[in-house]
Amino acid sequence: TTDLFKNEKNSTNYILTKHTFCFVWQIAMIILFGVFIRYDEESDTHWVETKAHDNITSDIENDFYFRYPSFQDVHVMIFVGFGFLMTFLKRYSFGAVGFNFLVASFGLQWALLMQGWFHSLDPQTGKIFIGVESLINADFCVAGCLIAYGAVLGKVSPVQLLVMTLFGVTLFAVEEYIILNLLHARDAGGSMVIHTFGGYYGLTISWVLYRPNLNQSKRMQGSVYHSDIFAMIGTLFLWMFWPSFNSAITDHGDGQHRAAINTYLCLASTVLTTVAISSLSQKTGKLDMVHIQNSTLAGGVALGTAAEFMISPYGALIVGFFCGIISTMGYIFISPFLEKTLKIQDTCGIHNLHAMPGVIGGIVGAITAAAASESVYGKQGLINTFDFTGDFKDRTVLTQGGYQAAGMCVSIVFGVVGGAIVGSILRLPIWGDPADENCFDDEVYWEVSLPDEEEEHQESIPPILEYNNHMIHKQQDL
Amino acid sequence: TTDLFKNEKNSTNYILTKHTFCFVWQIAMIILFGVFIRYDEESDTHWVETKAHDNITSDIENDFYFRYPSFQDVHVMIFVGFGFLMTFLKRYSFGAVGFNFLVASFGLQWALLMQGWFHSLDPQTGKIFIGVESLINADFCVAGCLIAYGAVLGKVSPVQLLVMTLFGVTLFAVEEYIILNLLHARDAGGSMVIHTFGGYYGLTISWVLYRPNLNQSKRMQGSVYHSDIFAMIGTLFLWMFWPSFNSAITDHGDGQHRAAINTYLCLASTVLTTVAISSLSQKTGKLDMVHIQNSTLAGGVALGTAAEFMISPYGALIVGFFCGIISTMGYIFISPFLEKTLKIQDTCGIHNLHAMPGVIGGIVGAITAAAASESVYGKQGLINTFDFTGDFKDRTVLTQGGYQAAGMCVSIVFGVVGGAIVGSILRLPIWGDPADENCFDDEVYWEVSLPDEEEEHQESIPPILEYNNHMIHKQQDL
């Protein structure tokens, strides 16, 4: 009965823009894909000729069989992992899982084009040739934007999300090009490229969109028992499949093998220190679901760069050990500080789960790279791991460490500057963002059956009560 | 306290039949498997000799490694995907996920036999040799029956479901034999064989079992907040793993690779147009969870036939674009029309998710096949893709397009005629189907704790209220 939108004009604009956005965008994608995107030689029917030409003896050597299982795991992380991780709010689960679905589907198409133009445009034909590795990279690119979504969850409209993603994917492709191609830094699991960038991008946007009166929607900000269990679905699928995330695009053979082992170990270690700190933080020694849902994942983020290196099993455990501590401490001490002092409202605490661990991951990567040696890696192993070929064949591991560190700075700069610009665009009063009192409420954007209608036992409440309820509602409306 | 069954006699019959059905059937399966089913040469201990004989150098060339990851994804789609997609009803989630579990486990055994007899019975030994591809095909066959379940969800007894599945699998094996073997049509992801057949089979059964007084269970027909989120688990696992579904039994190498890429792209496109139409359909611009849960999947259905063809990436996007529009429109306009005018009650809207997109998929497949050319596919690529070998080595692509279209007609005819016959059998008053007022209610078939007992805070309602509740209940009983 009450108007859900603060500003009638905004809501009209918003409705127009949303449909148009999806339609126009999808038509543009079809045209651009028609012009640019083609199957690569491993997914084209001419594969039979490629095989003969390259003396490939078996279909099993098609890259599909090296990467498809990892791709599917990553795909689950993007859609179920990120989607359900954000369902913890008591009345924003539709928005969490539904807008995550929309944004990811939207972003991955644009990512295929942007990453194609920057990384794999064939100069002769002017085409982008895609295969399973392109799909993984598109999912990775989208992950950066979904991380940013975590900071503004419940406070922005779907159109704002789509705009955030449009610019986010664009910025991602550029910083990725600079870090991986120009600086020739290694970042297979994206500590820098995905998590640091995505984290600071989202935090800066949230800072620009600061809402001083957000406590007006306080009653919507908590979780309920079942929404916390839904969120654990997201946590666990992210946690379990993170070894696939960090190994999905590493080298065939030992590269994928080692990245999976390192991530598996690192994450196990993170769980223990997360539990320890969470329990220490409460006088009663009780555990906080927020920490279990989020900080347990920090180890995977922090091993994104170094997972494919010879960091050794105990090295992976050490990284996880500290990440669990730092991330949980972040939820306890840093998040309140960010909100009060720096005016950064971070709904999901992405600073603790992505930004900080991402930076740690960049540093770990730089140190591990600088410390690499032929005695540990072997001559050819060192070349393979750091791709010291072509223009970079004379690079030393120390130089590599320096470029790794430079890469991390690039990702922070892109996140902060990009976030500031995009945040300013999103502040324009044309996007139909929800009023402060409607934040974290699915009813603004979804057809939701009212709680009163939901609970069947309400039917048995006697008429006198129904009447009273009705009176109270009426009074609230006045 | 009230009798849940309209007819005491039915309920007795039903109880007898249900146990007997499961036991007798399982014993029959054991006997038939004993007579007919054996391991194929890749899953038999004699594989070591096969390897030596065929000069296979590595165990990795066993078909298991080409198809097992896809198989597991398909398996998840059947049991978690279909099962949870149907949990959206507020009080039929046990039935959705539980009967889906029962029906699929029952059907896949019968499917291995039926498909074996029709497709792979060894003429010399009279045996059926099974491997991982047989398991995928059995899961596919069961999918057809689970689609049909969607139309009658909440309105039939478990025994009716088992009978539906028994006949459904049988019909499936026959139409599949006609379409794939006799007509030599291609249909790797089953747009025709699985979705069109399953859709019309279920719709026709639902038409025969029309319940004019179904509004007596109106209070049970909606969803509640958490049941909609459970349904999203089903949606997402179907959506994410659909590339595996469409590529699971395509050719090794580029065939699987291309089918996965096409499906991935098509589904992303579907999400955007589904959101656009869903939002357009409401004055407020709000989204409807029903559309997001179902129509986002239509693209995967519609690419079932053409996924392995060189439809090209933008072609996949175009298919997804239109499927999202048509499927969502279906929920808004066609479903109410079907119910009012044609008397087809379609609980899950399978007409919009499977039947229509399936037909579109058949048409897309026929056109794409007819338009195939040696310049695009390459000489050998064309032969491989359409299997122009043996009896079919002189077939042209135009002829192939015609046979594809013929295949689609076969699947529709089998669905409608089969559904009419099976529906008539299910109308016999011996199956213990629930009364109109007990539809969509788990309590008929499951031990369920009453809602009153569930909510702990009820304990704190003061005695005066408890008393009133009790009075009201008593009055209702009278």
Add this chain to the structure above:
Amino acid sequence: TTDLFKNEKNSTNYILTKHTFCFVWQIAMIILFGVFIRYDEESDTHWVETKAHDNITSDIENDFYFRYPSFQDVHVMIFVGFGFLMTFLKRYSFGAVGFNFLVASFGLQWALLMQGWFHSLDPQTGKIFIGVESLINADFCVAGCLIAYGAVLGKVSPVQLLVMTLFGVTLFAVEEYIILNLLHARDAGGSMVIHTFGGYYGLTISWVLYRPNLNQSKRMQGSVYHSDIFAMIGTLFLWMFWPSFNSAITDHGDGQHRAAINTYLCLASTVLTTVAISSLSQKTGKLDMVHIQNSTLAGGVALGTAAEFMISPYGALIVGFFCGIISTMGYIFISPFLEKTLKIQDTCGIHNLHAMPGVIGGIVGAITAAAASESVYGKQGLINTFDFTGDFKDRTVLTQGGYQAAGMCVSIVFGVVGGAIVGSILRLPIWGDPADENCFDDEVYWEVSLPDEEEEHQESIPPILEYNNHMIHKQQDL
């Protein structure tokens, strides 16, 4: 407002112990991993040299590609499968999924060390070399402890769980060494090593920790509608991925292929007989969710040993047929008997899901091994399947059958004796176990929003009622 801990002193001890335990343990792990654990030759950068040395032509022959998809499925079973299967209790879902997460992460690190010392310590270097198979084995080892957790779910503190796991993993590694290495029994899916051991270990601990006044927490012992659906997530992921569980470490090629087929068939059969018996057990013919959630999995347990043998497809169906019956009967008849007569309180009914089916699996394995013949397996096939090489090259199948049976006895003895010892340790009054009236209640160990706060519609309850509620609460406090 009331003190949740019976004994103030215990609670203090518990708080101290819990943090310390996690920290000290994780630091110990880092040190031990630093001393002992290294990458194996397939996950080390020297793989490029190994390949050249061993004439391996392609990276795809790295063990990673044989086992990683199965590993990820097993990983999902451990964390989502076991975790969500135990969420059925109305107010212990945090504990179920959260402590499962903690215990598994804790146990797998210790498992890598213990299994490494016993199975793969390199005598020359004194190092343990790990690869993807080691990760699978660590997950398997943890599974044994999670099974035991099922028996004591809701009745022990997290520290008790960690102690149980610490000893459980240790015992597991020893019995596994005796059964697989000394007795040279085959047990790829762990009917004996994992399920029988884990089952009896947990049951014996539960027996030692018998709580005569457990009915004081009776109001917490049931499930609610949504918690039962959460549990079905666990059930289905266990059920679907069990073929991967039983085939994860079997022989490359036909071994993995056959184990997956057998388990797939066996589980399908189990579902039908479970439904039949569950329905038969109620006068009304209704189904019980407890049976569907648990007994449907018994077939996978019982085929753990024989899955890789030539048990033949109908053999797998027969095993599933009887396991569904026996396991469901167990829930109906044996569990109440165990509780009343033997004083074993088994929260999740692991006796019916793991212990009994595990013993059946051991017997099936022994019989199938003893009945193996060269005519069925082929000469080389027999040697490969039972690994009749080295010291065991002259072993006959009959002898093998005997050793299989001996292996099963070892697993039972380790479970019972180990459980008795560990149970006695856990009875010491220093672990902060919950009081009888606080069992099955998340509030003891987790920050939980109160149910009253959760339900928004409570807000609309008129003041008079709120007051009454308050009065009643006060009275209860007195």
